[in-house]
Amino acid sequence: MTTTAASAGRLARLRLEHAGAIRQARLFVWTFGRSPSAMVGLVLVALFLALAAVGPAIVPYPADATGAMHLAARLQPPSSVHWFGTDEMGDDILTRVVVGTRTSLWIGLIITGVAALIGVPLGIAAGYLGGAARQVIMRVTDVFLSVPGLVLAIAIVAALGAGVLNGVIALALVWWPGYVRLIEAKALSIKHEPYVEAARAVGASRRRILFVHLLPNCLSPLVVKMSMDMGLAILAAASLGFIGLGARPPAPEWGAMISVARTYMPTWWWYAFFPGLFIYLTVLGFNLFGDGLRDVLDPRANRS
Amino acid sequence: MMRFLLTRLGLTALMLAGLVAITFVISNVAPADPAALAAGPDATRDMVETVRKEYGLDRPLPVQFVRYVGDLAAGNLGRSVATGHTVGEDLARFFPATFELVTVSMTLAVLLGVPLGMLAAVRRNSWLDHVTRVVAVSGIALPAFWAGLLLQLLFAVQLGWLPTSGRLEVGTPPPPAITNMYLVDSLLAGQLGTFWEALGHAVLPAIVLAFPCLASIIRVNRAEMIEVLGSDYVLAARAHGVSRARVVGVLALRNAMLPTLALIGLRYGWMLGGTVLVETVFDWPGIGLYAVSSAIAADFKPIMGVTLVVGINFMLANLVVDAAYARLDPRLRTAAP
Numbered sequence: 001m002t003t004t005a006a007s008a009g010r011l012a013r014l015r016l017e018h019a020g021a022i023r024q025a026r027l028f029v030w031t032f033g034r035s036p037s038a039m040v041g042l043v044l045v046a047l048f049l050a051l052a053a054v055g056p057a058i059v060p061y062p063a064d065a066t067g068a069m070h071l072a073a074r075l076q077p078p079s080s081v082h083w084f085g086t087d088e089m090g091d092d093i094l095t096r097v098v099v100g101t102r103t104s105l106w107i108g109l110i111i112t113g114v115a116a117l118i119g120v121p122l123g124i125a126a127g128y129l130g131g132a133a134r135q136v137i138m139r140v141t142d143v144f145l146s147v148p149g150l151v152l153a154i155a156i157v158a159a160l161g162a163g164v165l166n167g168v169i170a171l172a173l174v175w176w177p178g179y180v181r182l183i184e185a186k187a188l189s190i191k192h193e194p195y196v197e198a199a200r201a202v203g204a205s206r207r208r209i210l211f212v213h214l215l216p217n218c219l220s221p222l223v224v225k226m227s228m229d230m231g232l233a234i235l236a237a238a239s240l241g242f243i244g245l246g247a248r249p250p251a252p253e254w255g256a257m258i259s260v261a262r263t264y265m266p267t268w269w270w271y272a273f274f275p276g277l278f279i280y281l282t283v284l285g286f287n288l289f290g291d292g293l294r295d296v297l298d299p300r301a302n303r304s
Numbered sequence: 305m306m307r308f309l310l311t312r313l314g315l316t317a318l319m320l321a322g323l324v325a326i327t328f329v330i331s332n333v334a335p336a337d338p339a340a341l342a343a344g345p346d347a348t349r350d351m352v353e354t355v356r357k358e359y360g361l362d363r364p365l366p367v368q369f370v371r372y373v374g375d376l377a378a379g380n381l382g383r384s385v386a387t388g389h390t391v392g393e394d395l396a397r398f399f400p401a402t403f404e405l406v407t408v409s410m411t412l413a414v415l416l417g418v419p420l421g422m423l424a425a426v427r428r429n430s431w432l433d434h435v436t437r438v439v440a441v442s443g444i445a446l447p448a449f450w451a452g453l454l455l456q457l458l459f460a461v462q463l464g465w466l467p468t469s470g471r472l473e474v475g476t477p478p479p480p481a482i483t484n485m486y487l488v489d490s491l492l493a494g495q496l497g498t499f500w501e502a503l504g505h506a507v508l509p510a511i512v513l514a515f516p517c518l519a520s521i522i523r524v525n526r527a528e529m530i531e532v533l534g535s536d537y538v539l540a541a542r543a544h545g546v547s548r549a550r551v552v553g554v555l556a557l558r559n560a561m562l563p564t565l566a567l568i569g570l571r572y573g574w575m576l577g578g579t580v581l582v583e584t585v586f587d588w589p590g591i592g593l594y595a596v597s598s599a600i601a602a603d604f605k606p607i608m609g610v611t612l613v614v615g616i617n618f619m620l621a622n623l624v625v626d627a628a629y630a631r632l633d634p635r636l637r638t639a640a641p
Contacts, residue, residue, distance in 0.1 A: 037441070139315075143322030146622075147615040148577020151595065152326075155607045158599035159330050235447055239581055242449045243596050258450060262585075265453055266461040276450030283445035291441075 031296045038292020044285025045227075052105040055098040064091035065099040067250035075268045085270040087261070093271065096252040097278050103253050104234045104282065107168055111233035112226050114172035119179020120222065126180065127187025128214060138184065141177040149174040150236060157245045164237075164253060167246035171236050175229070182225055186218045220297035224290050231286030238279050254279050308630055316619050323615045327608045328372050332365065376612075382605030386598060391609040394594060399613060400484035401471065402583070402590030406575045408487075408503075409510040413517040414568065418561075420518075421525025425533065426552055436522055443519025448578065452512045452585035459508060467505050469587040476501060509586040513578055517571045524567050528560035562632065569625035573618030 015022065032038050056062060064070075070090030078085045084093035126137040144152070149171070156170035190196060196213050204212075240246035241255025242262075249260050254275040261272035347355070356362050363371075375382070381391035389397075424436040460468040471486055472478060479489035479498050487506070490498040532538060533556055541551050576591075583592035591610045598606035 037437070139318065140322065142315075143319050143326065146319055146323060146618050147611055148574050148618070150580055151577045151611055151614050154580065154595055154599050155327070155330050155611050158602060158604065158607050161602075162600070231445065235445070238447060239449065242447075242581070243584060244600055245596075255447075255449075258447075258453070262449075262453060266457045269457055272450065272453050276447055276453070279447045279450065280442075280445055283447070284441065287441055287445050 028296045032292050035292050035295060037288045038295065041285050041288025041290070041292055044281055045289045048101060048282050048285060049105070051098055051101040055101050059092075059095040059098050061092040061095045064095045065252050067091065075264065075271070078270055084274040085268075087257075087271050088264065093257075093274055096257060097254065097275050100252040100254050100257070100275065100278070101282075103164075103247070103251070104237070104279075107164070107237045108230040108234040108286075110168050111171045111175055111237065112229045115175035115229070115233075116179050116222065116226060118172075119176035120183050120218070122176070123180040123183025124187055124210065124214065124218070127184040128191060128210065134184075137180065141180045144174065144177040145181070150239060153236070153240065154243070154245060157240060162245045162248070164241070164247035164251065167237055167240040171233060171240070175233065178229075179222075179225070182221055183218055186221055187214055190214055190217050224294045224298060227286055227293055228290035231283035231290075234286075235279060235283045305630065309627060312623055312626055316623055319619055320616065323612065324373060324376060325369075327611055328369055331604045331608055332368075381609040381612075384598065384606045385603045386601050386606075391605050394606060395591065395609055395613055397484060398589060398591045398594045401486075401588060402576065402579050402592060404485040404487055405506060405509055405513065405579060405582070405588060405590060406572065408506045409513040409575060410517065410568065410572060412510055413514040413521055413571075416514075417518045417521030418525055418557075418564065421522045421564075422529055422552070422557060422560075424522065424526045425529030428530065436526070440519040440522045443515040443517075443522075446515055448512050448515070448581040449585050451515065452509070452582060455508050455512060456585075466508055469505075469585075471505050471588065472498070472501055509582045509588055512585070513575060513582045516578065517575060520567060520571065521564060525560060525564050528563050529556060532556045532559045562629075566625050566629060569621045569628075573614070573621045576614045576617055 032042070056065065059065070061068075067089060068091060070086075073082075073086050073090035074088055076082055076086045076090075082092050082094065084097060087093055087096070122137050122141075126134040152174045153167070153170040156173060157166050160166040160170065190213070196209060199209055199213060237246055238253070238255030238258075241253050241257075242259045244259055247253035247256040249256050257275040258272050261268070261275070264271050361368070379392060381395070383390050384394055387394055420436050420439070424433045427433055456468050459466045467473065476498060479486055479493045479495050482489050482492055486502040487499060490496070490502060529552075533552070538551055538556055541555055542548070546555070579588075579590055579592035580596060581592070582588065583590045584596050587593070591613060595607050595610040598604075598610075
């Protein structure tokens, strides 16, 4: 009795202390929930993450993910036994597509993660320090941005050798300049905000300004860009797989599946259709989700 | 204005040098031995060493770099192992095909995107606005290679309206080569039948290539139109009795087109990269397909050639956009790059 009363009292005090944060969180949720497209994005992203988490455990034919052979059941159309049909090995396409979700998740995480890890420090350095460092960093960034990422990635993969890991490395290497641009612009504009000037005037150290003022304020656009880039990175990796430079066919990767399925068009259309549908819905989901996040976190940047 | 252009030109030259350096680094980090690749699969060790000497691959890297730059300056991009031609010859043959495709595609994107963006802005939050928004988001999310396969399935196989792939039917002789763009060449030679056939082959790949570009044109044009339509001079024009159609179609559109034009310039270079996927799906013999087949065969020189050509085109497009902007908006001439 006394313990519940005490915990209730603590809860009430917590509510009071964090009233501002709670109110802001409520506003975020409300703004996000008000936009139908953002909610569609949220649902798609949640489904994607859920499939990546439990997919291999719930698929109907787990052995098919690594390329088992059931030649008697090859290239069967969608049915109640095989919802998405079977491929040229007789493997269940639903199984392979669902298991491929996890592959796509780590591909997307690594590419955006590495790109941000390279791009953010460089962007901060360019925007905050300025001077010669900025000139050098931004010119190098411009050079990388002067060739479409996929073309440069193909060149890098050709040098490293085809494969899913090399494809991910190549895409990460061409992905970071976008982050430099974003963070540099943000840091440049924050640098002259009155609160940063004030912090500098009262003698705050460079490190303190960097970690207490600059980085937290770069966080919103960074989160928005990263959630959008998750989808685009997955799409780019699938593109490499389709060309034949990314993941190799027995591996359950969406792009590689379509690259094989292409030779079975148009008669066995379901083979290419379902992996492509998953790519589309995933990229769409992350895009809408990111758009919704921008409306919430970064309302001033809300264009169109 | 002159100084602005010179500065811009200098920056472009600097970026080009950077791009050359990047391609050099990429082709030299390769785990594969370039000499062994050039000598071919059946070469003995002696032959590989001879090739290494001949190509200067045994020299220190800085020396090789100077040699590489010298070769590029002389227009010598090396030789493709797969086609047996020099990369320069191959690019001269394949680039027009890509350029043709990109041009058709860009025309489509502009003809559809500008009116759609305009309508979406005028009828904000109507069903039309929502539909165009879905189109705009889908355009970015749709995997080009998948969309290509589906369009082939629908229009070429099911309906039989359009051909599946290639630039012409198998039996049709290409028009006399002048520009290597079949649409232009066939018209120059007066072969109307060939022209329509080539155009029919270009439609599906052009649609797929246009999708992402269409999406951004719609978004930018809609946003600009909304901003312009809310401005004082539009209100003033309306107050003076200028008809709504004239305000939207002439006055507002002209002002909203500026950012759209810039976007078209930027997207042109991007499209050249997008052709990699589209050309693979539609067997379109352009630089994209050339780069992909070379990459799979680990044939470096062609990939570097394509990378440089795409990069140069991209930089030139940027330069043209900057110059056009500076001409139209004097405030930008003094702005820092």
